[in-house]
Amino acid sequence: MSLKAFHLLFIALSVVLAIFVAAWAVGQYRLEHETLYLATSIVAVATSGSLVAYGAMFRRKTRNL
């Protein structure tokens, strides 16, 4: 496996982690009603979206490498 492919796999797993963190933060918010957890879940969802966009851009830009 090349570094390019391994990087894309890593980004994909990071997306999964970001979604998991969002779900965890929502669970904590339901338990403790702290705004910090709600903000964390929003940031985690935004991070997962950004990582998907980055992965697509990386794949496109390194097609010829």
Added chain:
Amino acid sequence: MEIPYIVDARPDTGLHNCKLGIWLFLASEVMLFGALFSTYIILRTGAVEWPFGELNVWLGMANTFILIGSSVTMVMAWASLKLNDFGKHRLYLIGTFVLAGIFLVNKYFEYADHVTRGELPSHSTFLAVYYTMTGLHGLHIVGGMVVMAYLLGPGAKMWKTRPDQFSNRIEATGLYWHFVDLVWIFLFPVLYLL
């Protein structure tokens, strides 16, 4: 006598020596960390109660962002070499080195906080697992930094004489670095969130 397949891939495996070597090493690393994760699962499922909320989630989360960022700078360091831009390659590699350093500084503060509260590995099974797994991961970060320091210092001379072999070395370093980052992607939720 010239050593074969240093730069070009061997036709039957499709790999050059450097890539074959790093993947064999990473396979052994998978077994090492796999054994530790298995031990963690056995200890946790066998425990009557397991502590929750003892670790600083926010510091762990910051370190996750730092390592994801460092994987981006690492792959950019390799891509810059492929585009023959040695200056950019150095900048990205220095960036990766700095991010690794920040990760270790955060880890130091985390450990120091536990130690001042008397939370040493002997305190509980959870802390023993925590120190073992994050400590071993931290040592791998230090190992990666040593390799990067070499490639930024004396090892960089190779770019002038054998650029393809140097690119292969950077790719192998990148593969190792991504593996270390990947271990953290599993360690963070397992130790900090669950």
